[in-house]
Amino acid sequence: MNKFGLYTKFTTHEGRRDELAGMLLEAAQGMASVEGCDVYAINIPDEDPTGVWVTEVWNDSSAHQASLSLEEAKSLIQKARPLIAGIEQIKLTTLGGKGI
Amino acid sequence: MNKFGLYTKFTTHEGRRDELAGMLLEAAQGMASVEGCDVYAINIPDEDPTGVWVTEVWNDSSAHQASLSLEEAKSLIQKARPLIAGIEQIKLTTLGGKGI
Numbered sequence: 001m002n003k004f005g006l007y008t009k010f011t012t013h014e015g016r017r018d019e020l021a022g023m024l025l026e027a028a029q030g031m032a033s034v035e036g037c038d039v040y041a042i043n044i045p046d047e048d049p050t051g052v053w054v055t056e057v058w059n060d061s062s063a064h065q066a067s068l069s070l071e072e073a074k075s076l077i078q079k080a081r082p083l084i085a086g087i088e089q090i091k092l093t094t095l096g097g098k099g100i
Numbered sequence: 101m102n103k104f105g106l107y108t109k110f111t112t113h114e115g116r117r118d119e120l121a122g123m124l125l126e127a128a129q130g131m132a133s134v135e136g137c138d139v140y141a142i143n144i145p146d147e148d149p150t151g152v153w154v155t156e157v158w159n160d161s162s163a164h165q166a167s168l169s170l171e172e173a174k175s176l177i178q179k180a181r182p183l184i185a186g187i188e189q190i191k192l193t194t195l196g197g198k199g200i
Contacts, residue, residue, distance in 0.1 A: 005143045007107065007153070021195055028197035039139070039199035041157065043105045043192035053107070053192060055155055057141065057199065092143035092153060095121055097128035099139035099157065099200070 003038065003100065004064050005092030006056040014050065016083040021052050023080050030072045036063025038100055050085070057100050103138065103200065104164055105192030106156040114150065116183040121152050123180050130172045136163025138200055150185070157200045 012020050024042045031040040039057035058064040067073055094100060112120050124142045131140040139157035158164040167173055194200060 005141070005155075007155075025196055031198040037198060039141075039197070041105070041139075041197035041200045042195045044195060046191040046193065053190070055105075055107075055197075090153070091146040093146065095142045095144060096125055097139070097141035097155075098131045098137060100141045 001096075003094040004056075004058040004061040005094035006054075006058075006064065007090040007092065008054045008056070009088045010052045010054070010080075010084055011086035011088075012050045012052065012083050013085050017044065017050055017052060020080055020083045023076060023083075024052060024054060027072065027076045031067075034067055034070070036060065037067065057094050101196075103194040104156075104158040104161045105194035106154075106158075106164065107190040107192065108154045108156070109188045110152045110154070110180075110184055111186035111188075112150045112152065112183050113185050117144065117150055117152060120180055120183045123176060123183075124152060124154060127172065127176045131167075134167055134170070136160070137167065157194050 010020060021042055021044060028040045028042055031037045036059040039055055041055040043053040045051045110120060121142055121144060128140045128142055131137045136159040139155055141155040143153040145151045
């Protein structure tokens with residue numbers, strides 16, 4: 001059964017990467033109770049000191065879309081905005097595999 | 101506890117994407133019994149008809165390294181090679197989150 005996948009790369013301003021990663025880890029804890037969210041993992045790339053990658057897998061895109069209107073999501077976006085210099089997203093269809 | 105993460109993008113020759121995705125899904129089934137492999141997910145990007153992204157999370161890089169010497173991995177690489185036009189990898193430290 002196909003799912004909705006997403007890789008999001010945040011590029012932070014110099015020296016703010018760990019701060020953003022911490023905020024996103026907090027957000028990941030908030031996902032524990034969010035319906036339809038299978039994976040919300042926070043990663044830092046080995047070769048890019050300003051990057052943070054978030055791996056997401058959702059049951060479908062509407063579950064993902066609904067999560068963006070949660071109060072926690074809105075307040076995270078507001079808190080994190082000053083740290084962020086750029087955002088890139090790779091939209092995926094997750095076909096299957098281990099751990100999802 | 102930090103883990104070893106990896107995004108691998110395979111670019112296939114024209115028209116061979118679904119064939120490669122099928123091989124990788126088979127490989128993902130083989131990962132069920134592989135120690136230290138938490139996530140091995142197969143994804144196709146919405147905006148790139150020749151791409152396949154594999155999301156991996158391992159306990160540590162040595163668990164990942166050991167998996168490459170398994171017979172199944174070697175035979176997959178051999179079988180898949182004719183389909184593949186390019187490979188890019190983003191090495192990650194997975195800090196935590198939901199589902200991993």
